[in-house]
Each structure stands twice: as structure tokens, then as C-alpha cells.
Amino acid sequence: MDGTNESTQGNFILLGFSDRPHLERILFVVILIAYLLTLVGNTTIILVSRLDPHLHTPMYFFLTHLSFLDLSFTTSSIPQLLYNLNGHDKTISYTGCAIQLFLFLGLGGSECFLLAAMAYDRYVAVCHPLRYPILMNQKLCLHMTAGSWLLGGVDGLMQSGVTLSFPYCHPREINHFFCEAPSLVRLACTDTMIFEFFMYVCCVLMLLIPVSFILASYGLILITVLRMHSAAARKKTFATCSSHLAVVGVFYGTIIFIYMRPKSYRSVAHDKIVSAFYTIFTPVLNPLIYSLRNSEVKGALRKCMDQCAALSHD
Secondary structure, three states: OOOOOOOOEEEEEEEEOOOOOHHHHHHHHHHHHHHHHHHHHHHHHHHHHHHHHHHHHHHHHHHHHHHHHHHHHHOOOOOHEEEEEEOOOOEEEEEHHHHHHHHHHHHHHHHHHHHHHHHHHHHHHHHHHHHHHHHOOOOHHHHHHHHHHHHHHHHHHHHHHHHOOOEOOOEEEEOOOOHHHHHHHEEEEOHHHHHHHHHHHHHHHHHHHHHHHHHHHHHHHHHHHHHHOOOHHHHHHHHHHHHHHHHHHHHHHHHHHHHOHHHOOHHHHHHHHHHHHHHHHHHHHHHHHHHOOOOHHHHHHHHHHHHHHHHHHH
């Protein structure tokens, strides 16, 4: 096994969907369309949230960062996947794999904490509406957002650093469409049991703690809503919170399915499908969920389109 310890030399091979070569052209077109929709949808949310003064609130401040996270998250893996699907070259350099792994873990971790921050924002808005401007001040929003980015970055740096420190066996074939930590660990030529336990603990901290915080926030919101006497107020509150709950359900559901299942229940084929869902399609769904179910966003979009139409006629 000469050369197995040269962990920082040579390229990796991303097998991706090469077991179904007859589908690669179709997948290329579908994924390209999904990626373009992600770029357009999330960029639109960012621009509308920044351009419309009525959306300069903590809720849309967090939403802007969520859209930017989705843009960065999907861009960390999809261009490489499209390149691999479009030709016979399935390789990725060691450096490219390291960058992809760090961005994927770091951005994913940041989104976990940002969604928890958004749940707290909704809790304050519903349960303490009179104190909302004081409690959710600009300084707190900046600290919560910066904390989300920082915690995600630290987690990504730690996990990617340890994952890439292992010696890898040849051939370096990653049975996935991007450099994912569990797939890389399977290539290690050494015992990884301790690291897998460490990675599981990190998943508990990065997933279950924010999820618990979100569930507690929405539990208190539900109690407050049930005490409201006005049906219109209840309907408005549910409409505002349902968008965030839908995003939370899709994001956390797929991540927990991938990283927190027992080993005996894991399947590479299932992992690829679920990973494709939260890497490719979830960033497409998020702007649709927030725009279709949010009257304020739809109103801001209509205003921007009317202004653009007026300028084009001048």
C-alpha cells in the first residue's frame, strides 16, 4: 500500500452519479435549472429586503443572511457537480476538496444557528410585541448573526481539519457528488472510531440544541396564539411563522436524516438523494416559501416590478 499516507498529494475522484451514466445529461439540465433558480430567487430576496424601507426589520435582516447563506452553500458544491456531470473528468484537487468541505460544514452550521435566531425573533415579536423594538435592537441582531457565522465557521474548521488529517487509501474514490465528511472518512486507512464519535457529538450540538431552542420558541408562540381572542390576529401570526417553520422542517429534517442515523441504517444511495435535496433543492424552495407565503415580500416585489416597469417606459 505504498503512497497511502500521502494524504495531501493528488486528486480525489467524485463518483457522483456515474453508476447511472444514462441519467447524467438529464441531471445536468435539472441541476443547472435548479441552481439558476437558486441564484435568481435568493438574490431577489436580498435585493428586495435591502431596497424596500418597510422590510428593514430584524426578521428581514435575518432573512437576507439566510438567502446569502443559501447562495454560498449551494455554490460551494453545485458548480463542481455540473462540471463533473458535463464530461468524463470526475476529479477534484485536494485543495478544492478541502475548501469545499470547510464551506459545506461551516455554512451548514451557520444556517443551523441562524434559523434558531430567527425563531427567537418570531418569539419576541409574538409574545412580547410592545417590547419588540427594544429587545430586538440592531446591536443584538448583529451579535446573533455574527455569532451564527462564527460558530458555523469554527465547527467547519474543526471538522474539516480533522477529516483531512487522515491518511487516505488509493484509489481515492469518493462515492458522492461532493467532498462530504462521512464519505471522506470511509477512505481513511486508519481507525476513525474516535473521530466518528466526535463528529456525532458535534452533530448533536449543531443540530439538536438549535432544534430544541426552535421548538421551545414555537411552543411559547403557540401558547400565546391560542390565548388570542382575535381570529385575524391568530391567522396573521400563523402565516408569519409558518414560512419559517417550513424552512426549518425541510433543512433540519434532511440534515438529521443524513448525520444522525445509526450506521446499520445508512445507505450511500439514500445519502446521495437526501444530500441532493438539501444541497440543490432546499435553497430553491426557501425564497419560494418566503415569497409565496409572505404578503410583505409579495408587496415589496410588486412595488419593485412596478418601479422597474415605470423606469423602462421613461
